[in-house]
Amino acid sequence: MKPSSTQPFRIAKRGALSAAREVQFTFDGRSYAGLEGETLASALLANGVHLMGRSFKYHRPRGVMAAGVEEPNALVGITRDNARHTPNVRASVQELYDGLTATSQNRFPTLNFDLGAFNSLMSTFFPAGFYYKTFKWPRSAWDKVYEPFIRRAAGLGTAPSEADPDRYANRFAHCDVLVIGGGASGMMAAKTAVDRGQSVILCDENPTLGGWLLSDTDVTIDGQPGVQWAATMATGLAAHDNVRLLTRTTGFGYFQQNMVALAERLTDHLATPGPALPRERLWQVRAKRVVLAQGAIERHMVFPDNDRPGIVLAGAAQTWLNRYGVSVGKRVGVFTACDTAYQAAFDLAEEGVDVPLIADTRPQVAEDILAQAEEFGIEIITDAQMTGTTGRLRMNSMIVNGDREEEVDALITSAGWTPSLHLYSQSRGKPQWDAKTQRFVPGQSPQDCVTVGACNGATDLQTALHEAALAVGGKPADFAIADDVSIAGGMIGETRMPQKRGKAFVDFQNDVTAKDIKLAVREGMHSIEHVKRYTTNGMATDQGKLSNMHGLAIAAEMLDKRIPEVGLTTFRAPYTPTTFGTFVAQATGPLFDPERRTPIDGWAEENGAVFEPVSLWRRAWYFPQAGEDMREAVDRECQTVRKTAGIFDASTLGKIEVVGPDAAAFMDIIYTNGWSKLKPGRAKYGIMLREDGFIYDDGVVGKLSDTRFHVTTTTGGAPRVLNHMEDYLQTEFPDMRVWLTSTSEQWATIAVQGPKACEIIEPLVTGQKLDNESFPHMSVAECKVCGVDARLFRISFTGELGFEINVPADYGRTVWEAVWTRAKPLGACVYGTEAMHVLRAEKGYIIVGQDTDGTVTPHDAGLSWAIAKAKPDFVGKRGLERPDLKAPGRRQLVGLKTTDPAIVLEEGAQIVDDPEQPTPMKMLGFVTSSYWSGSLGHSIAMALIEGGRDRIGEKLYVPVPDAEPIEVEITGTVFWDESGERIHG
Amino acid sequence: MLLIHCPYCEAERPELEFANAGEAHIVRPKDMSQMSDEDFEAMFFIRDNPKGINLERWRHVHGCGRFFNAIRSTVTDKFLKTYKAGEPRPSGDEIAELMK
């Protein structure tokens, strides 16, 4: 071995990175050197660091085991700054860059000395199902003892302390063939498809295409080393217009009809990411055909103390050596049940690494392998079992067959290879059990999806390449392939030695041992789904990529059943942990829920409005003048409207144009009121119900002609009201000649309310006289305002003389400014939504969704007058006849006055008749709206109260936590101008 | 994400453009005043929740805006057929044929 001076396990000139730039990084505060392009795990190994984490439950010291995404132990936090800290990054896939800062997780206080390891000594008391057995009763212990304990014990890593400043992107894409996995078979499928004129997307989670060929230095294809063949293939594909190659891109979710989600990582490997780059990009690809070429995942051996740092998968050791030039140790033992581990051992031996011993569980090993071993001077014990290992933070020796102890600083193991069925299973394919090879392989796919290569069960390269060509309709070509080692064979389950002591780990990340699985079966968990949940086997962030088959085999043996009878747990998306950023993409901040603004919004902003969100709209809440707080501003706005006038931006009102010869008949069906007899030029307050009789929406409707209605809805209700109308029109009354159009955003709506309303607008209006005779309350006219086509309503949501001017949205601000120019010198004000609410509540006008909650009928709300009794049918008519809706004692909308006029009740507060009664108290109802009324000099409220209208004058109470209950008197809902005269000016 | 065939647009469009609208073929009687409370309950409140074939309504809400009916399996999510509102309820034989 030719070690580099600073990195004692670096082997010069071995691996693809021999000429790479040296970079500096830190792990737990210590500086190390590594090579650009290798993984963090590889760089740490080059420095002789195996210990990279602590296990979840027992806090046992753990080293890296795998060179890919299946790694269960080496989870680290990667920190760029306070906002850019990513927990649970697998060191085995994190690419090294200059200045990378990594910290270990799940240890306290340090990785080398961890107090939590006490759990390991106590492990007798933490058997499978421990949490289920322990945290049951008493109920009172949950809040103070159990939950805090579980919360502290649960959770890996720490979240960043600041909001994520990075950008995430998303794209949709379509192609003829989507290939997932860029190894030999994946590239072959892509090349065959593109040669046949098909459009192709090929993705691979690694930075470089080539898959296993990058780790195998022996195999040759048509005389070329495999790694060179792969590079040629990749270059050829990249040059093609019809191919999109996505590296560092994981196919993590397979959905219906060949929709596959890919997560592309663009900056996590860069020392200084450019500001223009998104960190990640979500691809939603719809493919005519999907080719899965995900390869296979090597299994570890399940034997006592199989989790010491230094014990790694044989294939991983081969990858670190052949790709990055790193040896896992100086004296390396082998424990295997298949041939591939020998290739790793020979590669290490070739570089002068001491390989004293190979323990093989099989009775026989092929002649040529034995011969090679002899050449390297490696001893082989067949029919061997490993009975233990020694060492604390790093392994010291391997123990074979109980008595043979060999000093080693690393052990490579292989129990064989598991075809990666994750995406096939997500596509809802059912894995088939192949008894001969003891593996699950893909069966028929329910979608247009073909699996090829190692994930389809192919064990040699030639078969894999054949399958790949056939998958896309090509002709399989024969290649001259030499020195290809078969990945066939192996074992599943526990090794066969009576096990006295030491834990034989099945699932490393969740600390599940073979014993735990046996215990679960003994305690009655007979389905693999139950075993999994009871032991948490396969439930960690690696989703059991190493452990599932072993766990299944152990459970099957205990149950004395065949493996397929015990069943395989379902694979779920995502294949590997995926950031929330990937899913969220641009939908953050102002794009999370896009804000709607009215044409007058800009004016409001320039004039000092304070805004509030109302459904998706931003609305002017109030317009404070210098020195005013909210209450003062709202009081002034309300009183100015009542004394003089005010103007209000009502543009957010939902508007629907109902047109057609049968428009009135349709309105008769949708609303409780009658519309046929209403004269054109008149408007009416309408209520619509659901079929069950409850109020759905309300609003004023203007009848412009016998065939045209201008419908208004609540601000938030417009889309569902249109949907409700379309539903009845299309499916229940399809013969009606009616057309519905959303016009909410076509009209800007300016309300002018107050005694001087007419004086303000009169000079601006042409084509319509405004006196009480010509244009009484509840009128509508098409006329001109400021020379612009307008729909003018004479209506009031304040109880004062009022108008609402609708003009095309583009003229909204101009007309608004013209109205304001008239209004201001007359002493009028601009008012916002808060004053609007107070003004309407003073008059007892309801807001659907605030004073009603989906269980309120028009009768409950005191709106029986709005139901046309003579109509044969309307939506909700039959519903209103239901016995419960006619029963006495229903909650009815009433007014409330507090005995102390200064107290403003909480909206939602509960109301009782006797505040001294024991809890839980009998609740009579609750407050729906509550305000301070400056005009009246006392607070006002509305409430839904059982039998409320019969209780007018009664005193009830609002209990308050830790204070005296508030006494209230039940009143009618109209607080201001009960006779309603002011509305006529 | 499903692809849904809109029988009005005569095109497959992604699920994002559609909204489910509940069980299909529930008829609102012409004269509802004659309905018993039990019939009203059955018509308005009671819904099937089948495992397997479900006849349901969808609306191409971000497309042509039309309501239509669909035969869909609640197990596989697969659409066997979509058809226009007002077309008759498919027979058992027809559904069996589609499931082949």
Ligand SMILES: [Zn+2]
């Ligand atoms: Zn359509």
